[in-house]
Amino acid sequence: MPTPPPPPPTPAPPGPSDHGADALSGDIRLLGRLLGDVVRDQAGDRTFDLIEAARRVAVRGRRDGESSVAELEALLGPQPIEQTLHVIRAFDWLSLLANTAEDLHVERRRRHHLSIGSGPQPGSLAATVDQLERDGVDTATIVEIMGALQVSPVITAHPTEVRRQTILDVLAQIGDLLERLDGLGDADQRRSDIVRQLEAQILTLWQTAILRLSKLRVSDEINESLRYYDASLFETIPRLESDLEAIATEHFGAAPSDTSQVISMGSWIGGDRDGNPFVTADVMRLAISRQTTVALQHHLDEILRLSVELSMSARLITPTEELDALATASGDDSAFRADEPYRRALRGMYARLYAFSELVLGDDVDELSCPTPRTPLAPYASLEELIDDLDTVATSLRSHGAADLADVSVAPVQRSLTIFGAHLCGLDMRQNSAVHEKVVADLLRHAGVSDDYLEMDETARIDVLTSELRSPRLLRHPTAVYDDQTVGELAVLDEAAATVGRLGRRAVPHYVISMATAVSDVLEVAVLLKEVGLVRTASAGAPASSQLDIVPLFETIGDLAGSSTTLASLLDHDVYAELIASRDNRQEVMIGYSDSNKDGGYLSSQWNLFAAQAALVETARTAGVRLRLFHGRGGTVGRGGGPAYQAILAQPPGSVDRAIRVTEQGEMVAAKYAQPALARRNLETLVAATLAASCSGELGDAAPQRHRSTMSDLADAAFEAYRTLVYGDDRFASFFRQITPTNEIATLNVGSRPASRTKSTAIEDLRAIPWVFGWTQCRLMIPAWYGAGSAFETIAGSDETHQEELRQMYASWPFFRTIIDNMGMVLAKADIEIGRRYADVLVTDDSMRSDIFGRIEHEHQLTRTWHERITGSPDPLRDNPLLARSLRNRYPYLDPLHVIQIDLLRRFRDSDDEAEDRDLVQRGIQLTINAIATGIRNSG
Known part of the structure; x- marks a missing residue:
């Protein structure tokens, strides 16, 4: 075998x-x-x-x-x-x-x-703190930043997890x-x-069966994502935050002022409507209900556990008067617990928490699998009251020499209540700007404000939207007959407003705008949120305010290039500036790795993302606004993947300022969170890197201007080479669909979302995930390297000075080293001979195959050559022996699979629909x- x-x-x-x-x-x-x-x-x-x-x-x-x-x-x-x-x-x-x-x-x-x-191992919190001390970073600065860290991994439903x-x-x-x-x-x-x-x-x-029998529904995706809380997150996050406090105390003699919210999990599953018609108000309601159920189930189980563990007898210890009062208020009159005040107090706390659960879950309380209290009590008004009662328990334990029990048993439950609350994680909303403008146009038309909003230029749109944001009246009218799309979008927003009212701001904290290109794209969302009360207009001397962050997402190369200009205009808008002020003077911006890569190729995408971040940081600083960046990274290098620690440290100076959000997608969710040890390693890496990058501040990824100028030239040359191949040849879309199993990938039951935004077969309309997934299957992986070889050849091919500069950039500039090393990982996984066999068997047009595959093969060799020249090693995995060993182990299992896949694709495409074994x-x-x-x- x-x-x-x-x-x-x-x-x-x-x-x-x-x-x-x-x-x-x-x-x-x-x-x-x-x-x-x-x-x-x-x-x-x-x-x-x-x-x-x-x-x-x-x-x-x-x-x-x-x-x-x-x-x-x-x-x-x-x-x-x-x-x-x-x-x-x-x-x-x-x-x-x-x-x-x-x-x-x-x-x-x-x-x-x-x-x-x-x-301490590299990438750990302890090793990072040691390094910061060696670097001479001021102790007070480290402690202050440790207390202000905000790291948020956001689990999305982007489908590349093929395993059940x-x-x-x-x-x-x-x-x-x-x-x-x-x-x-x-x-x-x-x-x-x-x-x-x-x-x-x-x-x-x-x-x-390896494969699912039917396509995943959004409800399935919701349930599968929530499994990771019981699997690892409930255990790992509170412990990691406790360890952060311990490290600070050990190194600096004092814990950070507030580390209760260092890690906040997020989710898009049930709130991301961009291109997914199956995400509705009902689905969002389901997502919130399931999240709340999982959180409250965990809290109830923990309180019940404490009620069993804390068996101290009043015959042996003397609890505080406050603890006795809790025990008396519990209504527990069992003779078996008459001398066990902690058990009685905790049973009362359990009853009040259960009543709170009934209040927030309504009919869905039946989803809880825990015993109903024998003695019903009034619900807690909030979980903060429960945390205060646990303080009473901990204080009493310490009063009679049981401080260790307070620290080991009670404190983790308090921390878990603080971290996960009743909401579990923040559910973001996301929708495409093209949908927003149509919904706003429909509202304006029925309100008699404007019949031609869609025909207006940007200036006119801003004027109309600004007027609406200043007006106390609403656009929506109960007797108006709106388009189905408008009805659906407003229903989702109504559900979001109801959720915030019931569970608080943390339940729905962000609204992400896909394909944001202009100020009006953001103001449209503000107007829509105003319709449901999540944005409030200025009144009676009070400024306007927003209950959540409105987050523009810049995705394509062009959008990234113009992002700082758009942000500057947005922050200069007087009404929107009031909304920002109500959000602690902070603006979040999301940058998209996947679409920028598909749009312009790896090298161009990486530089434009870096340059955009640097410009956004300067724009926010000039406006006196705090910036938080949200990185839309996928699992592969072609979609922004790669080692997280190095990636965070390679960001522009000032772009990681105590806070970062990152997406977690597809099969990487299981790879990072399926087990406590995996979750611990991943989350600790994110926190440690964010701490290191924040402490470095302006001393972060600084590079001489000549290096940045060279990188800009390289990006331009790579963009030209990539675009010429992918978008400059009318035959390329056909070549892509023949050499890769992209059409067949669409039949896999891996997610609820369609593979393309439209029915078009154009590369522009294909989502970035099947684009990368398809190239991975045939082992060419061009999204993560194509164009780089040509760029290096164009800029430094015959110029020894530039060649030496590239080597210096690799040696001294973390950003450049990271993108070269990540590209090396993909070059090690790519296999031109396997790709050639896909082309020979599956691409039917000889001329198309010869031309396009010939260019890919030439570029691959050129890229390998330049990777060796820059790094000084013919082995693209010289600095990653563990991955090299892993690939050696698994390559023999891949080669037979490629041979079989090629043959099956040929048979399937050549057969008719009536073939017996089709x-x-x-x-x-x-x-x-x-x-x-x-x-x-x-x-x-």
Whole structure:
């Protein structure tokens, strides 16, 4: 069965950076052997032998540096489709199992570093604070910034997670079992028991469908995203914030003034309507209800747990009078608890919290799976009252020598109540500016204000919108007959207003405007929010105010270039300035990595994002406004992905000012939050990097002007090369859809949102996710590197001075080093020979194939050459040995999958709708898409 080649007989002792590499190899071999046993038992010896032969061919080809495509094609050639499906599933499961072992190995290495006292690891809070002290940053500054940090990961429904939650749950069980194997000898009876359990879990995987039977609904996406709170976030976030306080106390003798809201989770699932017609007011109501249910269920469980744990007897201790009063007010007259004041007090607190839950959930309170209090009590007016009662409990515990219990048992519950509240996380609203202008036009028309809003120029629109924002009257009239779109949008806003009224501002904190290009795009949203009371006009001497942040999203290269001008005009608008003042004088701006990349290519996108941030920072500073940036990053380098710590430190000076928001998308959500250890590492990295970048302030990513000028020239040259390929050849859209399985990707049940904004087949109208996902499948991955080679050649090809400057930029400028290293990661994953086979078999026009693939191949070689010249190494993963090892482990599993996918795509596209096995061939294609995405890991 597929297993990697055995390690050398006398391996070198593992160093600190690679501790337990043998253990990782052993885990993967064990999982491969167990999967082989299952395949042999379930699918027969012939299938097992075919899979093993394919693995050996692929391993040999990769080891010898020779293409194994031809040999694999001969081996895996015409087979019964049922057997082909077995082969695909085997390699898919093997990749997933290898991923699970690798994730466990990361945690194993972390524990090893702790056990040998090797000191804080890079990227951790402790290591960051140590470095800031060594850099001479003022202690008071560090403590002040630690207390003001605001880090918000925002989970979106952008669909690249192809795995079912059922699969993720089984893999979690396998990870737990592998962890239990650590340190057990071969003769240990416990080991054989665990191995049997592992085989049972792998058998479960084999007999479980990999793909979903039906397309996800938004309600499914809501429920799946909420699983991560019980899986890791309820445990990890309060503990991380407590550790932040402890580190500050240890280093500086005093905790930060306020660290209760360092990490605030966000979500778009149920509030993001941009291009998703299935997100309605009812769906938003469902999202809020589910979030509230999950939060309150957790709080009720924790109070119930405390009521069991705090069993102190009044015969042995003397509680405070305040604690006795809580116990008396509980109404608990059980003779069994007569001498247990803490238990009685907490039962009363549970009853009041349950009543609060009934109040905010209404009929949905039945979704809670916890006991109904025997003695009903009046509800808490707010969770702050419950937190105060827990203070009473903690104070009483400390009064009789039980301070440790107060710190270990009670304080985490208080912190959790503060962090998650009744809302759990902030649900953002998002909609496209094109929708807003139509809704506003409809309202203005029915109100008799204007019949030609859509025909107005920008100045006229601003005048009309400003007048409406100053007016106390509303546009909406109960007897007017509005367009369906207007009715739907206003219903969502009404639901948002009701939610804020019931749960507070944190429940719906932001309104994001996609494709924002002008001041009117922002003022339109302000007018719409005014209609539901979330924006209030100035009256009786009181200035205008807003209940939430209005966030323009700048996405394309052109929008990014003009973003600072738009922001300057917006902040200069007198009415909008009042709204900003009501939001603590802070403006949030979102920048889009995905669409800017699809619009102009990787190098151009990265520079325009950097330049836009720098300009936005200066604009906000000039206006006296605090700026918070929201980074719309995806999982791949082509969509803004890459190591988060380096990415945050590489931002322009002043752009990370105590606060940052970032999107978490697709399969990266499970990769980062499926387990407490993963969540801890990811969140700590975000917090540590934000702290480091904020403390560096104006000393951040500063670079000489000559470097910035060179980078600007490179971006322009890369933009020209990219646009010439992608948008300059009328045949390119056809080439893309033939060489990639993009059309087939659309049949995968991975999300509720359509793949394209319109029915057009143009690249412009395709969403960035399937654009990147498609190129990943054929291993060309052009969104993350195309145009860079031409740019370097144009600017420095025959100029040794410029070549030396590029090397200096890589050595000394964090921004440039980050984009070159991230590009190197993708170049290591790209495979031009695999891509060539897709082109040869699937692109039907010889001239189109020769021209376009020839240009891609030439650019790929040019980019590899320049990456080596700049970094000084032919290995694009020279500084990332762990990823290099991971890719070596998984490449042999990918090569057979590519060969099968190419053949199935050819068969499917050549067959007619009545072909006997067409449905099975399509299922095979879907399985290969899933399997290749698994092997690549960050696929979209």
